[in-house]
Amino acid sequence: MISVRGMVGARVGVLGLGRSGLTAARALRDGGAKPVCWDDNSSAREAAEAEGFEVADLAAGAIMETLARLVVSPGIPHLYPRPNPVVLAALRAGVTLDNDVGLFFQSFGHGAWNAFDTPPKVVAVTGSNGKSTTSALIHHILRESGRPTQLAGNIGRGVLDIDLPRDGEVIVLELSSYQTDLARALTPDIAVFTNLSPDHLDRHAGLGGYFAAKRRLFAEGGPDRAVIGIDEVEGLYLANQLAESASDDRVIRVSSGGQPGPGWSVTARKGFLAERRKGRQVDSIDLRDIASLPGAHNHQNACAAYAVCRALGQAPKSIAAGLRSYGGLPHRSQYLGARGGVGFVNDSKATNVDSALQALLAFPRIRWICGGLMKEGGLEALAPGLGHVAKAYVIGREAPGFALHLTGIETEICGDMATAVRRAAEDAEEGETVLLAPAAASFDQYDNFERRGEDFAAQVAQVLQES
Structure with missing residues (x-):
């Protein structure tokens, strides 16, 4: 652990007690500071209390005026679209904002x-x-x-x-x-x-x-x-x-x-x-x-x-x-194997249009599994890569709406990952690639892109075992 230096005896607020927040609290305490922790999630607060940390609502009473710094976890907005209430209280009190990277x-x-x-x-x-x-x-x-x-x-x-x-x-x-x-x-x-x-x-x-x-x-x-x-x-x-x-x-x-x-x-x-x-x-x-x-x-x-x-x-x-x-990272152009000359690639991390486009351009002929929560800007920027797509297999709760934005290519509404992988594998011909590159966020069906990629990999493993 890297102990935080220069803050011996200082009371430091820690807002957000996920991986980075709780680690920051430990590093602050290890360096002689006095962390005061808060998270809207009660289980996160209980975990901090179990480690002996002081837990208090940082926006309540006069606590903010006692702090030398407020350490904010990455997922908590500090300016746009609007500051978190605790961050706003720190700004008004003149308490210095920072994060674990700082x-x-x-x-x-x-x-x-x-x-x-x-x-x-x-x-x-x-x-x-x-x-x-x-x-x-x-x-x-x-x-x-x-x-x-x-x-x-x-x-x-x-x-x-x-x-x-x-x-x-x-x-x-x-x-x-x-x-x-x-x-x-x-x-x-x-x-x-x-x-x-x-x-x-x-x-x-x-x-x-x-x-x-x-x-x-x-x-x-x-x-x-x-x-x-x-x-x-x-x-x-x-x-x-x-x-x-x-x-x-x-x-x-x-x-x-x-x-x-x-x-x-x-x-x-x-x-x-x-x-x-x-x-x-x-x-x-x-x-x-x-x-x-x-x-x-x-x-x-x-x-x-x-x-x-x-x-x-x-x-x-x-x-x-x-x-x-180099063997590659999970969910980032991750090669999972092949069957009958058809490769299977997991690029679940392609959550935006630009990263999905790069994935489409990487392979000559693709059975494309895509869909999820579409981000701002639509899908028009995918056009240069659609010529590589033999067919798109669309997943997600709003799959029909997502498919409407895919003009000029054949699409099939699959809804869930198991159906999409099965249909893509059935249709794929030698030399093609079954590619998961969603061009969308995962939160309509999965907790994160990792879970989505793991589901794809599990479905592909079943297909490869059947060969």
Whole structure:
């Protein structure tokens, strides 16, 4: 655990007692602070009380005036669409807002590092799509090369729950916009911006606010190196803001469109990753036969991971070996197996239109399982990928309404996952892929996208056993 520093004896409110909130309370107490915890859920409050924490309604009476800081869990809105009542009370009382990520960066480095030959480093990854895969790839490549590393944040463990870092260790953090938006300290050694597409717009009052939340990772502390995906104008703009000149190699530009940026760049074109520095290609890797990284979007993830590892001093051959041995993450272009020349791929994490489009573009002919709670903006942006779809099998409580938005392709209303998988498997022909890429949230039928992906995997396992 990373003990929170600089708050000995201070009363600190902790709002939200899920994974990050309860871990923050423990780290605060371990560092000598006095956490005061609250959650609207009574079972969460009882769990905190069982660990000996003070539990009190932070908006009641004069409690707020006794607090030095309020630590807010990521799922709790602090500004848009409207502040949580406890957050609003803190704003009116002038109590400083923060989150576990801010506490982590405030507390990570300390005097004991003077004994290290190589100080630990932090890599922080943000963006709309590909954060998890990019973070996991970096972690995997480093681990396979023998370098100590931990993976945390929006994936794996909470940021304050990691082990104390070792000599030369690299901490890889996946950070969402909810986490970067509120953290008071953001000082990674290397920061990564994968891409930007509309998501969480209500939470950030539009696309500009969403981009601003991501941009804070680069603007607040100033990383030593920035790896920036430049396939969207926001990435181009961010790279331009961070670089002093076109040749400034503190910025590594990444593209899956194959167009190298100026200076240091890593690009993927027709399945080949290429690193260029000072106008010359210095290395190349064939990504086409890596089953766990299909499609241009995963090639962009590979480019970003490669760039980070090169910035950390890893040799290209070591990185290539790590890319080839990467097994993939559950629910993110996860290959589940094949039957009769038909592959089955679980991309339940494709909860928005942009990520679903990238999944559709990754395979030549698809039996597509889609549907759920449709997000703002509709499905029109999927059009470039629909030519790859042989037929769509629509699930979700509002499946008929969802199917109406899928123009120009054959659809079948299935409703539930078992029916969709069975029908897709019956129809599929050799060379096709049965793909779950919902382009929608899961909450109409499942607690989260993981549960949806697990259901798909279970149904596919039955199909494969019957072969």
